[in-house]
Amino acid sequence: MDREWVEVADLKDLERRRKLLVEIDDTPIALFLVDGDVRAFHNVCIHKQRQLIKGTILKGRVICPGHQWAFDLNTGWEEGQGQCQPVFAAKVEGDKVLVDPSPRVLDTAPGDAERWSGA
Numbered sequence: 459m460d461r462e463w464v465e466v467a468d469l470k471d472l473e474r475r476r477k478l479l480v481e482i483d484d485t486p487i488a489l490f491l492v493d494g495d496v497r498a499f500h501n502v503c504i505h506k507q508r509q510l511i512k513g514t515i516l517k518g519r520v521i522c523p524g525h526q527w528a529f530d531l532n533t534g535w536e537e538g539q540g541q542c543q544p545v546f547a548a549k550v551e552g553d554k555v556l557v558d559p560s561p562r563v564l565d566t567a568p569g570d571a572e573r574w575s576g577a
Contacts (some may be wrong), residue, residue: 461560465468467555468554472489472555473491477493479511480527485500488511488513489555492518497557498545498547500543500545505525505527516528518532525574542563542565544563546562
């Protein structure tokens with residue numbers, strides 16, 4: 459699958475705070491830098507519409523500041539609720555952070571013959 463990558467930030471800006479809010483076509487995207495990898499989530503929580511950028515990163519999850527739903531940083535899956543936060547593919551090229559503007563949602567629990575769909 460060919461992806462349309464969009465440059466959204468300088469890596470140095472993300473390295474400063476480990477979190478950064480960007481937008482692609484009016485879509486707010488929360489970037490998280492964890493163990494050298496960039497993760498990108500739709501910033502608005504699917505549960506109570508809180509901003510995930512204000513959440514905490516803990517044990518491989520981003521914790522929503524609204525009701526503490528814990529979304530897996532790799533998949534966006536919230537195990538306790540069986541729901542998924544839209545995620546975006548992200549990568550670093552040189553000193554630039556790029557994001558594929560097409561959100562993905564995991565339709566099944568991780569490990570259960572994972573199926574991804576567009577959001």
